[in-house]
Amino acid sequence: MGGRCHKPGHLVVGPAEARRALHTVIVIDAVTKRYPDGTTAVDRLTLEIPDGSITVLVGPSGCGKTTTLRMINRMVEPTEGRILLNGQDVREAPVNALRRSMGYVIQHAGLFPHRTVMDNIATVPRLLGWDKHRARERARELMERVGLDASFAKRYPYQLSGGQQQRVGVARALAADPPVLLMDEPFSAVDPIVRKGLQDELLRIQADLGKTVVFVTHDIDEAIKLGDMVAVLREGGRLAQYAPPARLLSAPADEFVEDFLGVDRGIRHLSFFGTEELELTAEPIVTEDATAEQVRAATLAELPYVLVTDAEGRPRGWSDALDRATGTEGELLPYGRAFTVGRDSLRAALDSAVLSPTGWAVAVDEQGRAVGVAAQEAIAAAIRSAHTAGVLR
């Protein structure tokens, strides 16, 4: 076993060193995994996984991402190199104690079919010697946290849908409040709508708990959505690029990463630009009961439509400005989909503009009230200035 001669102490470099030294951080240090048949699953991989954030390992099948994950909790032992948890080689800790300190979620949830939802969740606390009552109390808490109704407590896994099973899987991984969460393609086996729900749920939970999450997926969109940092691996277990997702999209390291990111890279990059700076026009917005004069006053020279809202200010649709000003109320044109200023990205704003038959995006506030409209030109200007400013959301 190599790596014993490394100097201890110099594990993390950089300005965040002091802060991180207090918290969990995983260092994968020149790790290689070679199998007896000669295949190399992971090749001299070095990664520093920051605490309290989601790090995604992404890549095609055979890139060693799962092997890497499993080396962290020693389900696979590296051939060379070492893995440090809080500065300590994971091989120095008793293996089962190490594993109980890391939550683990896998693709098909891997629930124990013979245990109820509650007892599944209580597994690790029970292993750690908590009494039954306390473990179940904790399980109840976690069911709520992952959005499972309390009525599921006494059910068995076969009575749950795939998405529900995966929620139980996440709850089970969180049960003993481990600082580290390892997730191996946890959402790959569920349908896209359920997957989106689970991803959002994970982000919500993570915002509350701030675990150190290592997340493996083959889905680059999932990686970009969830990751604070994304490690792209290529076949043979070599690291292609390790960067925040926005940087991955704007500056892929090489052709492999570029190919892997796929088309629409520019559009997807817009997800990282906020809409706070987008210039909105509030003028062409009128209420349903606006008078002809009010409509005329609201009409812009460059836009022959006005946006009609209900009494509360929620958008209802576009109306031909001339018709409305002359008292003939034609049918409202659908406005497509509004974007929420501040919460949604420029990608959503652009999408809204493209969807809108007038070519203008409708902006609403958190309460769903129309606060303005934006022409495609205004959005394009916002994109340009965001690029130059390098402002990342």
Place this chain on the structure above:
Amino acid sequence: MSGGGFFEVPSDLQNTWWGLVGWQLQLTLVPVLCGLVIALPIALLCRRFGWIYPPVLGVATVFYAIPSLAFFVFLIDWFSESDLTVEIPLTVYTLVVLVPAIVDGMRSVSADTRAAAEAMGFGTLRRYFQVELPIAVPAVFAGLRVATVSSVSLVSVGMLIGNEGALGNLLSDALNYHRPQLAWDAVISIAVIGVLLDALLVLARRLLTPWARKATAK
């Protein structure tokens, strides 16, 4: 001593019908239970050290291939014409069913579940006892059903070694006294016992594995 009802047992057997039923149950269930007790550690060893499984199965199969009568006669030297002489071979026979039932049941645990157990910090033994064995329960019961039904019928062969066959002893009386009705009594009683024991096992499995109600539908 002519005719006689269904439950009337010839006096030479020195037993009542219910007595014979009880004896039949004892000669059936003692081997199955002993078989289970012996099969468990053997199966755990086979699970832990996979390479011993094929030879263990081979040996069990060879024992199973010994005709019961030959086995009984062989054991008379040690245990004379006693219950043990019948129970020992029947116990050995159950192993050929029970050991693979347990081992294969434990192996059938899905890779995901096993990986999850490992990742959560179950040690090997704990994993066997808390995860794999409980999940193997339906398979074990399937084995117990086969072992039980086969033992019920094999018990009657014991009549050939000096009336050690419980209800089977009625068969020798049927021959000796030319009373075929006794044979019917024996066959029907043994069959009913077999069916009832099987039903009890199914019931027990259902009660023990509420989690497997629809496992097949998944």
